[in-house]
Each structure stands twice: as structure tokens, then as C-alpha cells.
Amino acid sequence: MSQIHGALQVLHSRGYRVTEPRKRVLKVLTEVQSPVSPYDIQEILHRKGEYLNHVTIYRVLELLCSLNLAHKVLLVGGFVKCTLGEGGGCHRFVVCRQCGAIREYADKALCEEENAIAQEFGFRAEQHFSEFSGICSECMASAMF
Amino acid sequence: MSQIHGALQVLHSRGYRVTEPRKRVLKVLTEVQSPVSPYDIQEILHRKGEYLNHVTIYRVLELLCSLNLAHKVLLVGGFVKCTLGEGGGCHRFVVCRQCGAIREYADKALCEEENAIAQEFGFRAEQHFSEFSGICSECMASAMF
DNA sequence: CTTTCTGCAAAAGGTTTGCAGTTAG
């Protein structure tokens, strides 16, 4: 519960209500660690004997993403809880293609390099999406049978 | 037609057949310049009086992507024809959020920096997805009314 | 000719919408 406390405060401070569905979705996101789809979340809750309508889950995720409390990982089409604070550049991901393990990071230097490249093309970059897929150390180890 | 000639050669040299549907999809991709969905492609062909089943378009796009002749742009969920050759790092995109204009580029230095970051997390990065959304010079100009 | 490819029909999945009833504050 303490893990989601910060997020609940953000909800409250922005004038959104702290409801049971929102708490449940946040709880699942903090527990799973890897990207999950709305239906994954419903399934996980189901196994705990809890229930949420899928539409509600969609709407909660949309809200969380709009507040930067969660992110959609485009590469795998799932959602993760944001593990970073504000500032220091765009949030980026490394995803293990085998087990789905994910790490979030930010790197201001990368953002600046990318902005420079965009400028060469006459673009003003606003938002960077950067994900790379690879293989994590655990899966690497278990692959060398 | 000359624009798609190279792509057709790749198809042929890899043992795939050069068919009418494949030529049509490639032609649309070279003409539109911005990311299009399978149904967008069907619609564009329809306006020319041509027809392709949507399933065929899905399959053609899947093939083209597997051969790196096209890419799926995750940010907008559409497909573009690849405008780069092989080598020099992963293919990356800048997309205008207003008009959909897109530029593809590759930057080996960025790839290496990202690989180093992945390594810190114990990951071996294999594929980089990097897209940034921004605003292109034309839209920027027309925005300053 | 034969293998690959396309079209069709249908199903399966994912996402969105409007509205009535519920609940947080």
C-alpha cells in the first residue's frame, strides 16, 4: 500500500478522486513489474477474487498515463507503473524479449542529442519515445544450457 | 515505379514472388510519405479504383517489415516505407504530431550509448525503437498566425 | 506444373461510447 501512496497523493492533489478501482489498478501495476494489458490486469484481479469492468481499467490507465503515473510500453503494448520522478529527461525503457522484465530510465544527454538531430530535419522535438528490446542477465544465463 | 524497383528486387532475390498486391502496397507507401494503417492503404487504393482485401494488405506489410523494406511506427500505429539502407545502426523516426510528416534516420553513436545503458542494467540490447514526436517546420510556421 | 500467394468468410481480440446507477468528498 505504501508503494502506491505517492500516486494516490498525486491523484488527490490534481483533483481526482481516490477510488477503489484506481487503487486496485495501481496495486497490480506495482506488483507485476512487467507490462500488462488491461485484460491482464482484469485477470490478475480475478485470481485475487476481485473484479473490475474492463472499461473501468481502460479509463483508469488512461488517467494514470495522462498524469505520468504509468506509461504505455509501445513495443509490447502493455502498461507499467512509472518508477521515476519528474525531470531529467524523457522516460525510456529496456524490455527483455524473453521474460518481459523491464527497466525504466531517463537520460538528459540522449534527449539533447535527439533534439539536435530533430532540429537538423527542421523539427522541434517535444516527446521522445525510446524503447529497446534485448535480453536480461537472468534469461541470458538460463539460455546457456 | 522506379521508386519501388529496389524493393521488388529484394523480394525477388529472397525468393518471394513479385505480385500485384505487393507492388500496389509498396507504391502507396512511397506515395504517401506518412504512416498509414492497413485500412488507410485499402482506402487509398479504393480511391484509385483498385482493390485489395485487407487480409492481403496485412500479410504484405508483415512481409515487407520482416525484410526491413517497411517499418511499423509504434507512436502512431502506421506503416512507412523504409527510406534507409542497411548498416549504420537502428532506424529511428521523427514524427510531426500535427501533419504526420515523418523522417527516418540512423545514428550509430546513439545505438552505442543505449547499448551501454542497457549493459548497466544487465541487459544485452538487440533492437532499438526510438521515435520522437514533435512539430515540423511547416506546421510551426503555419501555427504562428 | 507446382508452390506460393490472394480473397473470402468468419472468428477472435481489443477499444470506445452512451447512459443509468453508485460513490467520494
Place this chain on the structure above:
DNA sequence: CTAACTGCAAACCTTTTGCAGAAAG
């Protein structure tokens, strides 16, 4: 209390599958 939120039903859009017929080489 009342504005914000959730659940439900239904629609909608996207993607996939299996199979029979067409076409490339």
C-alpha cells in the same frame, strides 16, 4: 448533496485463421 466515477450493454475497429481458388515463376 452533487459532481465525478463505475458498470453494463453494445457498437466498433483491428487483427488473425483456415481454406479454396488464382497466379507467379
